[in-house]
Amino acid sequence: MNSRAHTGRGLAWALVGPTLALLIAFNIFPLVYNVVSSFTNAELIGGAWRSVGGANYARVFEDELFAGALRRTALFVVCAVAVELTLGFALALTLQRDFKGKQVVLTTLLVPMMLSPAVMGLYWNLVLNGNYGVVNQGLSALGFDPPQWLTDRDYKFWSILLIDVWMWTPFMMLIALAGLNSIPASIYEAAQIDRASRWKVFTRITLPMSAPVLGLAVLFRATDALKQFDLVMAVTGPNDAATQTLSTLLYQVVFRDGSVGLGAAFSCVILVLVIALATVFTRYIDRVQSRDVSA
Amino acid sequence: MKSILWSVCALFALGLAACSGENPNQSGAPAASASKPSIKIWWFQWDPATGLQELGREFESETGIAVEVQQIPLASYQEKVFLEFGGSRTSFDIVIGDSQWIGRGASSGLYVELTDWLPTVVDLATIHPRAAKYLCEYPEGSGRWYAAPCETDAVGLAYRKDWFEDPAERSAFQARFGRELTVPATYEEFRQVAEFFQRPDAKRYGCAMPSDRNYDGLTMGVQNLLWAFGGKWKDEASNKVVGHLDTQGTVDAIEFFKTLMKLGPNGCERLDYGQVLESFTNGSTAMILNYFAFFPGIQAQFGDKVGFAVVPSHEGRRVASLGGQGLSVSAKIPPEQQEHAKRFIAWFLQRRVQERWITKPAGFTANSAILASPEFRAKTPYNAPFADSVDAMRDFWNVPAFNKLLAVTQRYVGMAVDGEMPTAEALKKLALEKERILKEEGLL
Numbered sequence: 150m151n152s153r154a155h156t157g158r159g160l161a162w163a164l165v166g167p168t169l170a171l172l173i174a175f176n177i178f179p180l181v182y183n184v185v186s187s188f189t190n191a192e193l194i195g196g197a198w199r200s201v202g203g204a205n206y207a208r209v210f211e212d213e214l215f216a217g218a219l220r221r222t223a224l225f226v227v228c229a230v231a232v233e234l235t236l237g238f239a240l241a242l243t244l245q246r247d248f249k250g251k252q253v254v255l256t257t258l259l260v261p262m263m264l265s266p267a268v269m270g271l272y273w274n275l276v277l278n279g280n281y282g283v284v285n286q287g288l289s290a291l292g293f294d295p296p297q298w299l300t301d302r303d304y305k306f307w308s309i310l311l312i313d314v315w316m317w318t319p320f321m322m323l324i325a326l327a328g329l330n331s332i333p334a335s336i337y338e339a340a341q342i343d344r345a346s347r348w349k350v351f352t353r354i355t356l357p358m359s360a361p362v363l364g365l366a367v368l369f370r371a372t373d374a375l376k377q378f379d380l381v382m383a384v385t386g387p388n389d390a391a392t393q394t395l396s397t398l399l400y401q402v403v404f405r406d407g408s409v410g411l412g413a414a415f416s417c418v419i420l421v422l423v424i425a426l427a428t429v430f431t432r433y434i435d436r437v438q439s440r441d442v443s444a
Numbered sequence: 445m446k447s448i449l450w451s452v453c454a455l456f457a458l459g460l461a462a463c464s465g466e467n468p469n470q471s472g473a474p475a476a477s478a479s480k481p482s483i484k485i486w487w488f489q490w491d492p493a494t495g496l497q498e499l500g501r502e503f504e505s506e507t508g509i510a511v512e513v514q515q516i517p518l519a520s521y522q523e524k525v526f527l528e529f530g531g532s533r534t535s536f537d538i539v540i541g542d543s544q545w546i547g548r549g550a551s552s553g554l555y556v557e558l559t560d561w562l563p564t565v566v567d568l569a570t571i572h573p574r575a576a577k578y579l580c581e582y583p584e585g586s587g588r589w590y591a592a593p594c595e596t597d598a599v600g601l602a603y604r605k606d607w608f609e610d611p612a613e614r615s616a617f618q619a620r621f622g623r624e625l626t627v628p629a630t631y632e633e634f635r636q637v638a639e640f641f642q643r644p645d646a647k648r649y650g651c652a653m654p655s656d657r658n659y660d661g662l663t664m665g666v667q668n669l670l671w672a673f674g675g676k677w678k679d680e681a682s683n684k685v686v687g688h689l690d691t692q693g694t695v696d697a698i699e700f701f702k703t704l705m706k707l708g709p710n711g712c713e714r715l716d717y718g719q720v721l722e723s724f725t726n727g728s729t730a731m732i733l734n735y736f737a738f739f740p741g742i743q744a745q746f747g748d749k750v751g752f753a754v755v756p757s758h759e760g761r762r763v764a765s766l767g768g769q770g771l772s773v774s775a776k777i778p779p780e781q782q783e784h785a786k787r788f789i790a791w792f793l794q795r796r797v798q799e800r801w802i803t804k805p806a807g808f809t810a811n812s813a814i815l816a817s818p819e820f821r822a823k824t825p826y827n828a829p830f831a832d833s834v835d836a837m838r839d840f841w842n843v844p845a846f847n848k849l850l851a852v853t854q855r856y857v858g859m860a861v862d863g864e865m866p867t868a869e870a871l872k873k874l875a876l877e878k879e880r881i882l883k884e885e886g887l888l
Contacts, residue, residue: 194529194552279710300711302862385714386658388851390859404523406848 187413194407205414215415217390218398219422221306225394226374229313230367236314237321238363242355244322245329262319270383273312274299299384302391309380309392317373321366328362329355361437368430375423395419482510483784486525486536487769489515492595492737493540495804502800503791509784518717519658522847529554534774537785540594541772543579544660548844549772550582550590556773556782558589558789565790572596575810578839579770591770592789593810595737598764598833599668600826601634602724602742603627603731605751607641616640627753631669631700634731634756638707641730650707652723653733656716657858660850663840664765666701666857668733668755671763671838673697677853678841678878683888685878690871698860698867705861713861735767736833737806739826752826754833766837768808810834845885852877 187205189198209215244255261269276282277298285295298308332354340350378396381387387397387405399419403412485500487493493515500511514536516524525541528534529552541549549555562568568576571593577584580591607613608625617625617640628634638650654665670676675694678685705713709723721738723729725745733755742750755764771792773785791797798814801807808830814820821828841849856874860867882888 194526194548194554196552285710295710297711300714302864386656388854388858389657390855390864391862401851404527406851407526408848 183413184417186410187417189410191409191413192407193403193409198410201410205411206418208411209414209418214393214398215395215418218393218395221392222375222377222394222396225306225310225313225377226371228310229317229374230370232310232314233318233321233370234363234367236318237323237366238325240318240322241325241329244326258322259319261316262323264316266316266379267383269312269316270380273308274384277308305385305389306392309377309384312380312384313374313377317370321370324362324366324369325359328359331362332358361434364430364434364437368427368434371430372423372427375426480510481508481780481784482512483537483781483788484535485511485513485538485540485771485788486528487513487515487540488518488521490518490737491741491805492807495801495807496540496594498804499792499797499800500788502797503788507787507791509787511788522659529774529776532776534776536774537777537781538771538773538788540769541591542769543766543839544842544846544850546579546582546590546770546772547842547846550588551844553775555590556775558592558773558786559587561786562589562592565786566592566793570795570811570813572810572812572815572834574766574834574837575768578766578837578842579768579810582842584839584842591772592793593768594771594792595768595806596808596810596834597735597737597767598830598837599664599733599755599767600736600739600764600829600833601627601731601733601753601755602739602826603751603753604729604746604749606749607730608751613640627751628731628756631672631756631758635700635704635707638704638731642707644710647728649709649712649723649729651704651731651733652708652712652715652720652729653704654715654717654720655705655713655861656719657714657854658716660840660854661716662714662858662861663850663853664767665733666698666861667765667838667840668763669697669701669758670694672756672758672761673700674759674761683843683882685882686875689875689878690868694871695867698857698871702861702863702867736808736826736830737767739830740806740824743825750825752829754829754836762836764833764837766839768810843882843885843887845881845887848881848885849878852881 186198188200188202190201191198240258244251244258277284279285279295279297279300282298284298288295296304298304336354336358337350340354345353376396377394378400381389381392381394381397382400385392387393387401393401395415399412399415402408402415406412485496487496493513497511497513500513504510522542522545525536525539525545526548528536539549539555541555546555550557571580575593575596576589579593579596580589582588582590608627614625617623617637620640621636625637625640626633628637634651640650641648642650653668654661656662667677670693673693673696675691675697676688679688708715709728712723715723717734717738720732720734721742724732724734725742736752739752743752755762771789773782773789777785792801795811795813798809798811802809802814802820809815815831815834821831840846840853843849852874856865856870856877859865860870865873879888
């Protein structure tokens with residue numbers, strides 16, 4: 150019996166051990182290292198570090214750049230997720246029914262999501278270019294005075310948002326479609342027998358029953374939008390006051406300025422924010438799911 | 445059960461062995477490379493790097509030491525170089541670093557000091573004093589050398605000579621401004637000519653200059669005007685910024701720069717060096733301010749349709765942003781590699797090699813005698829203005845914290861140029877921010 154238990158424990162370690170080792174090497178150790186670095190004046194090019202206490206954290210909370218990047222990132226997350234959710238859900242409702250050519254439409258709509266954000270950033274750089282971009286060429290041909298999408302301070306942030314919406318609306322659509330398809334047809338049939346209006350069906354059946362899945366989609370997209378990096382780098386670079394997000398600020402501080410200690414403090418604060426946000430979302434999803442189970 | 449356990453363990457052990465096992469071919473590689481000495485040079489991707497590689501082959505045939513010039517895209521060059529320096533050994537032996545990096549390279553022990561060695565292989569008097577001061581010495585003018593000049597460069601003016609000489613354009617200009625259409629000698633004239641040629645409906649534009657926010661484009665574009673208008677980045681003696689940067693001269697320079705941004709192609713307020721060049725080579729822009737290293741390509745494309753000149757002046761002050769880079773030996777390579785690297789530098793600085801260097805695409809020298817020689821000045825249309833520009837060139841900060849100073853400069857000057865913040869306010873904030881950085885770094 151003892152020997153069997155011993156063997157079982159050995160097997161458990163053998164199975165879990167490699168994963169645990171990788172987790173420690175690639176997650177736990179860098180995290181601890183980052184926290185330690187955040188209390189030092191470490192520089193990218195090496196040299197002796199010394200402790201600076203909480204000075205880096207004081208800088209983070211005093212820094213106008215951080216406040217600006219935080220505001221901009223929050224605005225980006227809210228706008229991007231809201232627009233993508235609305236458009237994605239609307240598209241899913243449209244595509245829920247069967248029609249001729251549905252697969253072709255679905256596949257075409259999914260293409261932007263499958264492309265690399267960095268490549269898409271470069272591609273949209275060409276599309277929205279003020280001189281030779283196809284959008285401005287078209288607007289000029291129609292007699293409009295075309296705006297400078299990527300250089301005008303009033304437009305560049307919204308241009309990046311537009312590209313993000315173009316890329317990720319299909320993702321929202323896909324998840325929403327899965328949610329809609331999981332609603333049993335019998336519920337709709339019962340509603341039909343009860344002569345429920347289309348609006349009632351939508352607000353009492355479709356929306357509440359797809360809410361948990363939509364919540365999950367919002368969680369995925371919000372955490373993804375929160376670390377928006379590739380598009381900003383490709384379109385305006387990391388040091389543009391009008392478009393700098395938390396991730397690009399972090400890149401600027403660590404890789405351009407070489408301030409590893411300060412960058413580590415920035416990243417710790419961002420990590421806390423992300424964990425807080427993720428906790429709110431997961432609690433919401435848990436609540437919705439437990440409500441469903443009890444119902 | 446036991447057999448499963450053994451299978452898992454065996455697989456894991458196999459995986460570990462695969463990860464840690466040495467490739468016999470790899471372990472044999474150092475032996476192969478040890479038989480043939482070689483050096484690796486890092487530079488960013490542009491024509492002069494290709495020219496240097498060609499010279500490297502000549503060096504190899506003379507000395508038996510192979511030279512490989514690796515070209516890194518400019519946008520990521522700085523990060524890649526300093527990430528390399530973060531390790532215990534760099535994969536390059538020589539780095540052709542931006543002039544602004546020298547403070548960081550020297551004070552952090554990344555570059556080998558060449559002060560005692562360099563005079564033994566070259567007469568330092570042959571190196572143009574401005575190139576020595578900004579490209580090679582740290583602190584500036586201290587006589588402590590950490591680099592040898594490789595590419596010497598400055599911002600100059602390229603213009604469409606055929607447009608300037610067109611009789612119809614000349615008479616239209618005369619009628620509108622009451623003077624002859626000439627190559628602009630002052631910034632007022634430059635703006636006037638740009639205004640004259642600005643015809644967006646005909647896809648013809650007045651002027652373009654570096655204004656990109658990604659690395660240093662905007663700073664290099666603005667500082668030509670900044671110094672000419674009497675502004676400055678700092679007090680030269682004390683490094684103080686407040687009260688020196690946030691002055692009327694700097695405000696005037698940026699305000700003037702903003703007016704020029706309205707006289708260029710769409711989106712001209714954020715053009716990198718390549719895009720400035722492109723705005724000219726696509727035949728749409730009358731004048732550009734850009735580095736001389738780009739001008740040979742323009743000359744090859746347009747022939748005698750283009751002309752070149754020094755940057756304009758303002759109230760008698762003419763200053764050109766310094767470009768160019770020096771050859772620095774990495775301190776993080778073995779001594780024998782440092783010796784090979786020094787041997788290449790000594791070879792490269794010889795007059796006969798410098799005379800070969802200036803025949804390479806966009807190869808510009810810091811050799812004073814060559815710059816002053818009538819043959820050099822007459823050889824191409826851009827050589828004489830280049831030689832004159834070397835006498836007028838100045839550089840941005842080159843202290844160890846230059847990258848932080850550059851980042852805040854790009855940001856605040858960018859906000860002023862974009863109208864996100866009034867220029868005077870942006871400069872006040874920039875001055876305070878720079879002093880904070882300088883104090884943190886112990887430079888103030």
